[in-house]
Amino acid sequence: MLAIAGVSGSLGRAALLVGLVGAVFGMFASVMGTRQNDEKVLRLVPRFATLCVVATVSAFACMEYAMITRDFSLAYVQKVGSKSTPALYNFTAVWSALEGSILMWMLILAVCTVIIAWKYKSKLTDPLVAWAMATMFFVCTFFFILTLGPANPFGKGAAGVLDGPGPNPLLQNHILVLFHPPILYVGYVGMTIPFAFAIGALITGRLGEGWLLETRRWALFSWGFLTFGIILGGWWSYEVLGWSGVWAWDPVENASFIPWLTGTAYIHSVLVQERRGMLRVWNLSLLIATFSLTILGTFLTRSGVLNSVHAFSNSDIGPYLLTFFGVIVIVSVALIGWRGEKLRSPGTIDSPISREGAFLANNVLFGVFAFVVLLGTVFPLIVEALQNRQLIVGELFFDQLATPIGITLLVLMCIAPVLPWRKASGELLRHRLFWPAWAGIAALILSLAVGAVGLAPLLTFSLGGFATGAALRQLVLATRRQGLRGLVGRANGGMVVHIGVIIIAVALAASNSYTRSQELTLSAGETAQYGGHSFEFVRFVEEKDDRRTSVKAEILVDGDGIYAPAIQKFTNMGQNIGTPSVKSMFSKDIYLTLQPPVKVSSNQAKIKVFIKPLMMWLWIGGGLMGVGTLLAAFPGSRRKPTDPVSAPIAQETSA
Amino acid sequence: MKSTLNQKLKSWPVWMLMGILAVALLAVGASRQSGPLTQEDRIDNITQRLACPTCDGESVYVSQAPASQNIRNEVARQVASGQRTDDEVVAFIGSSFGGQVLLVPRATGLDALIWVLPVAVLVCCAAGLALTFRRWKREQGGQASDADRALVAQLLELDTHNTDTL
Structure with a gap:
């Protein structure tokens, strides 16, 4: 038994080494292949990706095997394994502490890499793709180094240990431990793919508009998983923690929320690029910010500089992550400085009262929101560094700032969906917003009738009604024109997501204010x-x-x-x-x-x-967001790029 | 006929009416009293403003640690005695357990930065956006050349049914 036990540790470590070699070779093959325009070398790239994924899957399997067989020769199993843990929670114990989480990160990253490599196999001769692949392999290399060094899950433990404490009780209390972390990680790690394409675009100084579409789709994919993961996390907190809340603005929660905010900004402003060819550098910056914020968030929460109920362990992984973060930021800023001019588009945005203007306002708000959350998260560090004094930023700080930002976003959600591209007139807005605005009044009257009080919640309810009206208007026009196909595509799927978000905002306002x-x-x-x-x-x-x-x-x-x-x-x-x-x-x-x-x-x-x-509506809204994201991910109506984007509004403008 | 009715309905006066109605309703809703708070509601409100001294960054409200339970009990005693307002209870707990249990950063000294910076960033972003729009507006002054016009005419001919939203 012990002989086999020892083997799973060494096998896992060997697998990770093989993976590291695969990643390094993959990176060189991509760079060399594209620089020398050597197709034979480029053809090796997907194979190296496969090598990486086979290696990580084996390493992960070894870890699971060690955990399931209770192989207490491994330090990690000693830490989170226990003979008495039930099978399910023993299986999930693999990602219940730092080393295993990084291993899971590695697994998802390798799977992303192999998917990209094989999906775009025939397009590797395009330098943009080759550089994107090189970036993926570079990130893989870093994480392989982490799993072999400071976050080594296969380290030998003290001799003679026959049982362990098992995972943290909070991690063996609810079935969601099986779903929330992996789903959140898919979203988190998936952000590497758009980042890689962004770097590829910067290095080649070229933005094929076809790749823009691919990048957007991958960003949407990751964003969807991130959203789903965050909502599942709220549900888990609600079901398990016993303080009746879903969100505590805990550093780990914030670490997942900040990239979500910048990612949300991206999936909006990229539409300006698709439609008008503008904001290219800005969009690339948002993608890079999103990815680097996932690394920064991991640094903040996993290195022990910030403590959190979620962190579940500390280690000396900090300097590695901080260095990696620094490298990404410096290289990206340098690339933008070097190539930015080349990518910049000559066009201009005509009027702030337009679809483009609304997306830019959206970006400002999401950017400020991300800044607020980041500031609140790192503020204790700043104070401690400057004044050597402990300080804790409470939920009320975040709530007080998130409320006005959220309400302003709702205002934007009322108006933006009806705004045309380029320029809008007051008359047009007056016509298009008329019924949505009445929906807002109706929502206000309804909430007063059921006894709602307080300015912020009432504003949320009425703006929620207004914004739902605006979203439904778009959906009604689209379905009237195209039937059920009108629900598909980025704009219309996006409206379904909006309705989900509005339901969540209303549910949060009600449950926070009236509990x-x-x-x-x-x-x-x-x-x-x-x-x-x-x-x-x-x-x-x-x-x-x-x-x-x-x-x-x-x-x-x-x-x-x-x-x-x-x-x-x-x-x-x-x-x-x-x-x-x-x-x-x-x-x-x-x-x-x-x-x-x-x-x-x-x-x-x-x-x-x-x-x-209204608590149940949080989950209903979350489900709707998921449905909307799926609808938005499918290609919309098969229209030619030259066809009009919005539904015809002939009756209205002539009115 | 229908169009004139539609036009009248959606005219400025009707919008004004709607705006006044919304403001009036909001004023009513914002000023009316919520139901009486139970002692437990007050305890919840107060403990959300206090940090658990032994756990990492959780409020007393959230935390299940024994130290939080102690603070909670003290808050419950204070609320039950009914002599202090919520703010006074928070200040009292802060002075007896040390300033570290106060959650929201104060608005003085270095701590004020956490309130100032978000506003500053918002103002900077909004100003930056406004300046960009001004620059864009200036850049639009450029005259279209004959070649541009020819290109537009050619494209329009290719795509005659292009009735965009505006």
Whole structure:
């Protein structure tokens, strides 16, 4: 057994070495091949990519094998493995700490590389593609070095260890651990692909408009996964952490959100480039910023400079990531300085009141938003460096700034979808925005009727109605003209995404502003009323297995369903983990937590009840965003590039 | 007939009316009282402004650590006694547990930067965008040459049904 055990560690390490060699050779083959215009060399590039992916898949398999067979000769297995972890959480334990996460990053990166290499195999003679491939291999090389050096998952552990603590209790508590990290990573790592094409475009000083389309599609693909991953993370937080929220502006959350913001800016402003050929350098900069922010975010959260509940481990990976970040930024800035002029387009944007103008305003807002989140995340570092003083930036800071930014974005979402390219007149806006604006008034009246208060939430609801009206107007016009095909394509799929975003904004505004909570102390059989609902404490249920003990308090809510918030104590960690129980309805969620300390013998439970309006709509909005992204990813109506983009509006302009 | 009705409906006065209606409704909604806060709601509001002293960057509201539980209990006592406002309770906890438990950075000294910088960046970006638009506007002054006109005419002939949004 031990002999095999030792083998999985050395095999994994060997695989990673082979992968490193493949990446380095792939990089040289791409550069040499394109510089000497040697097709024979270029033909090797996809093979090196395959080598990388085979190597990483093997390394990942070795890691899983080691984890599943509980091979405690490896330091990593000693750290996150345990004999008592159930199979599912043992499988996911591989990415429950730094080394394994980097290995998963490597795996996804290698898969991206091989997909690009084979998909564009016949186009490798195009220097732009060859340089993009070289960039992919360069990033691969860096991550292979990480997995062989500071984040080595196959390091030998201390001798004689026969069991470990298992993964952090929070990571063996919910099925989402299987989905949220990999999906988020696909989005995060996928941003490497558009970045590689951006670098390729800068080096060749050439922007084939066909490649622009490909780059946009890959960016959209990564953005979609990133969005999905972030929403799943919110859901996980809600289901597991017991404070009834989805987002805490924690550094790790911010690290995923900042690239999302710049990525969102890109997928909007790239449309100006597609349509007008403008903003090329700006769009490339956004892609580069998005990728470098993923590296910076990883540095901030994984190196231990910032602490976070999510970080789950620290290591000496920091200097590597910071150096890599520095290299990317310096090289990119130099490339933009060198090649920027060549890519710049001669055109101008005629009027700020136009589709282009709206996209630029969008970029300003998303840029400022990204800056705010980044500033709030690194501010403790700045203060500590300058004044040697600890400081924590709270959620309220982010909330206070995100609210006005979010509301301004909603305003933009009301107007932008109806704006024509080039130039709009006041009269045109008055006509096109008329019914959407009334939808906003209707939403305002409706929310007042159901008792909403407060300026910010009311603005959100009314602008939400307005923006939904504007998005629906576009969809109605498109479907009227093209039938169901009108839902497909970047503009119309984008409108579906908008509606999803609006639903999320409304749900967040409602749940953040109107959550009410109460602590109920109940003896067995006792019933209490709160917020129009009844809560009867039935009994405690104790469960015990060899890794944890849990106490559940069974609560009968409104006389028709048992909900059982629990507290679990993980024996290995000595940590108490509360698990909430949620009754979800379309109008509100009832979120129950069991409050410590729990004395089962007393038969008295302290239950905290949160009433959270509209929570379910967060997930519905998220689902709609996913659907919209899929619709936007498909090529739109098969129109010639010279055909008009917007639906005909003959009746309206003549009106 | 329909078009004139449509035109009247969507005219400036109707829009003004809509604007006034929206402002009035918002004013009503913003000024009316929300339902009474329970003690627990107040505790939630206050603990969101306090940092858990032992965990990394979580608020007392979020955290389940014992140290947070202590602060929570103290906040609950203060709220139950009913003598201090939310701000006073936050200040009180800050003075008894040390300034490090206060979450939102103050608006003085170096800390003020965190409030100033976002505004400064927004102003700079907006100003930069405005300047760019001015530059673009100047650049548009260029006259089209005969060759340009010929090209446009030729393209228009190729694509006669091109009725763009404007």
